[in-house]
Amino acid sequence: MNDTINPTNRLPLTNEDTVGPYYPISYDHDDGMDLTKSTIGQQFGAKGDKIILRGRYLDKDGNGAHGALIEFWQANAQGVFRTEDTEASPEIDPHFDGYTRHRTVTGGFQLKTIKSGTQLGRAPNITLTLFSDGISRLVTQVFFENEVSNETDPVLLSLPQDKREKLIARLVGEDDDNVPIYDIEIILAGKGETPFFDDFLALGWRD
């Protein structure tokens, strides 16, 4: 351990490692890719405008990032994240968690959810974390085309214009129930690379 990289009395963190190619497929079953229904078979559902986000993670050679784990995280229709600290808030939707995890087969995903509300100057967005073979984790946020609040969102504003475009999902149509469908392509490496964020630094890590 090196005191210069850990100037506080915090314990040294266990190193993250790659998820490898064999994350158990069966562990995926407890998570769902429809966040609009918290309990299957009930009429209750999440408040808010339903959307479908379709995405694809592509590697340096344009191949899909198969066998990777994606974590999704977003605020509810009021723009409030459901955490320990907000659980008792009147703005919490009891039928919306905003969190799920999904193992890719060929690199793509389809998430049915609601568009998060705007709060604290944030545009509607979904945080995507990728755990994959070959890398420990990659974090970014995806936004939606034609949202006025995109113009003032601090994450988008922190990026050069050409990089902002990479994080905006495009409206491509709607499904049979008139739910709008958005598409995003996330390029992991090389030409047209998507911007990723350093959440270690954000959370108190320094190296």
Place this chain on the structure above:
Amino acid sequence: MEKLGRILRIGPTDNTSNERTPRENLRIIPPAARDSFLPYSRVQPGIRMGENDLTRLAPQMPRAEGDAIEMSGQILDDIGQPLRHALVEIWNANKYGKYAHDLDGYDAPLDPNFSGLGRTLTDEEGRYKFWTIDPGCYLARPDINRWRPKHIHLSIRGGASRLITQMYFKDAEHNDTDPMRIVMAEDFHLNIGKKYETPDIDVERGFKFDIVIRGKNSTFFE
């Protein structure tokens, strides 16, 4: 000048790492957006009886081939508070270095009594315990004869804490050429299970693997 985040290292001799590691610096998260980047997981699956004993497919079934080992430890956040009731998932190769996973094409025998999957929840003190089979190493790059040293995969999630990592074994064969071990450099020791004796239980030996995960109380400092 614009302040940028880390450049991620590519694991040497790891093809997937080369294909999937971003080449540009990571971006610093603007202060106003920091909280939004920290997921909170309420997911708690139903755990089956005996699911933390990987040495048998079910409590009354025969033992898998190889040495049964215990793996146990405590999960803390970086200020030393236990991570209670968190989901711990592990998976590892069998005695021969073969996974039962659909996609593992490695030419080694499957053991019909070993699925290599285990799950449990941590207790009030953040402790967990598994029994599994001492895993074999496997040939990851036949073209250059590069092996993966034996290891056990773990995924942990509970509340604001999530970690995906691997436990390694002290001085094990092929440790030194492992891409992620090389990337971890002098911090590799944090990912090694510490061996202990297990005279009173039905396993050959134990490995203590204590884990520290960033918690929600981690704060930003410049």
